[in-house]
Amino acid sequence: xxxxxxxxxxxxxxHVLKNVSCNFDKGKTNLIIxxxxxxxxxxxxxxxxxxxxxxxxVMYNNRNFTRMNFEQRKTLRRExxxxxxxxxxxxxxxxxxxxxxxxxxxxNQLLEEKRERVNFVLNRVNLENVNRLMPSxxxxxxxxRVAIARAIAMNPQYLFCDEPNSGLDPQTSGxxxxxxxxxxxxxxxxxxxNTHDMNSVLSIGDSVAFIYKGExxxxxxxxxxxxxxxxxxxxxxxxxxxxxxxxx
Amino acid sequence: xxxxxxSIGNYVMLMRRVFTHPQKRGIFWDxxxxxxxxxxxxxxxxxxxISMFMGAVVAIQTAYxxxxxxxxxxxxxxxxxxxxxxxxxxxxxxxxxxxxxxxxIASEIGTMRVTEQIDALEIMGVNSANYxxxxxxxxxxxxxxxxxxFSMWLGILGGWGAMTATGLVSTNDYVQGLRIxxxxxxxxxxxxxxxxxxxIIASVSGFYGxxxxxxxxxxxxxxxxxxxxxxxxxxxxxxVLTQLLLT
Ligand SMILES: Nc1ncnc2c1ncn2[C@@H]1O[C@H](COP(=O)(O)OP(=O)(O)OP(=O)(O)O)[C@@H](O)[C@H]1O
Ligand SMILES: [Mg+2]
Numbered sequence: 413x414x415x416x417x418x419x420x421x422x423x424x425x426x427h428v429l430k431n432v433s434c435n436f437d438k439g440k441t442n443l444i445i446x447x448x449x450x451x452x453x454x455x456x457x458x459x460x461x462x463x464x465x466x467x468x469x470v471m472y473n474n475r476n477f478t479r480m481n482f483e484q485r486k487t488l489r490r491e492x493x494x495x496x497x498x499x500x501x502x503x504x505x506x507x508x509x510x511x512x513x514x515x516x517x518x519x520n521q522l523l524e525e526k527r528e529r530v531n532f533v534l535n536r537v538n539l540e541n542v543n544r545l546m547p548s549x550x551x552x553x554x555x556x557r558v559a560i561a562r563a564i565a566m567n568p569q570y571l572f573c574d575e576p577n578s579g580l581d582p583q584t585s586g587x588x589x590x591x592x593x594x595x596x597x598x599x600x601x602x603x604x605x606n607t608h609d610m611n612s613v614l615s616i617g618d619s620v621a622f623i624y625k626g627e628x629x630x631x632x633x634x635x636x637x638x639x640x641x642x643x644x645x646x647x648x649x650x651x652x653x654x655x656x657x658x659x660x
Numbered sequence: 661x662x663x664x665x666x667s668i669g670n671y672v673m674l675m676r677r678v679f680t681h682p683q684k685r686g687i688f689w690d691x692x693x694x695x696x697x698x699x700x701x702x703x704x705x706x707x708x709x710i711s712m713f714m715g716a717v718v719a720i721q722t723a724y725x726x727x728x729x730x731x732x733x734x735x736x737x738x739x740x741x742x743x744x745x746x747x748x749x750x751x752x753x754x755x756x757x758x759x760x761x762x763x764x765i766a767s768e769i770g771t772m773r774v775t776e777q778i779d780a781l782e783i784m785g786v787n788s789a790n791y792x793x794x795x796x797x798x799x800x801x802x803x804x805x806x807x808x809x810f811s812m813w814l815g816i817l818g819g820w821g822a823m824t825a826t827g828l829v830s831t832n833d834y835v836q837g838l839r840i841x842x843x844x845x846x847x848x849x850x851x852x853x854x855x856x857x858x859x860i861i862a863s864v865s866g867f868y869g870x871x872x873x874x875x876x877x878x879x880x881x882x883x884x885x886x887x888x889x890x891x892x893x894x895x896x897x898x899x900v901l902t903q904l905l906l907t
Contacts, residue, residue, distance in 0.1 A: 462779050489785035500776040514784050517683055566784075 413438050414602055419468035421458055428454045430626045438602045441593050441616045445607055446623035452606040456574055460492060461485055490518055493563030495573040499555040501547040508543040511562045533561040537591060553584040564595060571603040589616045610655060671867050677789040691795035699761045700803030707753055711811040715818030718743050723828040733829045737837020744815035750850040751898050753811045754857035758890040762865035765796055766886035769869025770879040793866035797859060804858035805851045849905045856901060857894050864890040
């Protein structure tokens, strides 16, 4: 379980996160939703320590991450897998080298074993025969999947996904969402997903936190979100043509 | 002024993260060999081209400026040797490399920064500063002296080529000039400077790439800054080192 307690983050004059407290449970896909610019990415980067919080603490299974030094964080991060908004594949390496990278860095496995693991995780994200391709030769959806494969290569305990399905068609989005959910259940890990896609919310939102202008505005799950009275959340949920017509 | 000090402070802090033990020695060696190729061997062509022509020009200039019969034509060889070994190869070629290699390093690392590849490394628990910059610094410090020695040879050869082609100075006179008062120390001096400059190029450019924020535009700016600042620092250190080493 990951706990965020009273997190504050400012960039210069810009107060991006305001006193955000939230728990993210193990074995669940925990969604963070909110409009573009509401602070989802900043919150996620605060949780993993890519941004330092101004105030507040982040706890990983009761381990105080905020207080850890560089070396301690480095060790804890081996339990973290993260999928970035743009994929962040290393563009000087092919798919296999990308996925194998954490194995090369942190294990002493033989090449055979590493290959086996790489093929296993690539298979897990439904990719085959792409080992030799460079990131520039992949489609957006394939890139996301390779990035997921790289994120789970080391069997992480915590999986962070920043907009896993931005820029993908609804079907591919669905595939990626379900993949993330399956992996979460299969390995019983703590997964946190940033999204502003209501399809994802309704299909995989075991727990949903709505961030509005940097504040935690509402918490619930995919069942309760449709019945909420919260006006800002309603606006977010029923903001599109499709959803507003459905509501009527 | 405050900005300058902040930058220097940040640079020093980054270097402290760069100079640590690599996570995996094997991976470090692989990377370093790749960088020796990318940063060094791929610059051979431009270094050769510039060195030959500069050597030739220095020779021709000197030859035409000797109009007193009291000055022997062997002075041409002497002048070419001195200027090539003392300043031209170590300093001017290092400046050229600051442009070529510096912009390459800054844009490579800057692109990795803005596309979150550096974040991805950090999340995995890799010390990204060490992983990305250390091999480049070591590779440059190893390969640049080789490039400079190569440049010295070609500069002198270029001078000789120009003299034989124009018939201004005979091979005998030229070679005799090359041998006047030769001191091995000058080579040592030149290579010491080169190693310093190599460190400056790779670390300063790595720094500007690493601190890039934003997008493609900022990557371009980072690479310009890398070239400008490494060149300026090279010029400043050249003065200091020359003073220190030659007295
Ligand atoms: N490194 C930074 N420096 C300064 N301001 C930043 C930085 N990163 C984010 N911000 C600001 O923080 C606010 C929230 O940004 P964030 O990236 O978290 O939005 P988001 O909710 O992830 O949006 P999107 O859905 O578009 O990805 C924005 O107003 C942005 O300008
Ligand atoms: Mg975002």
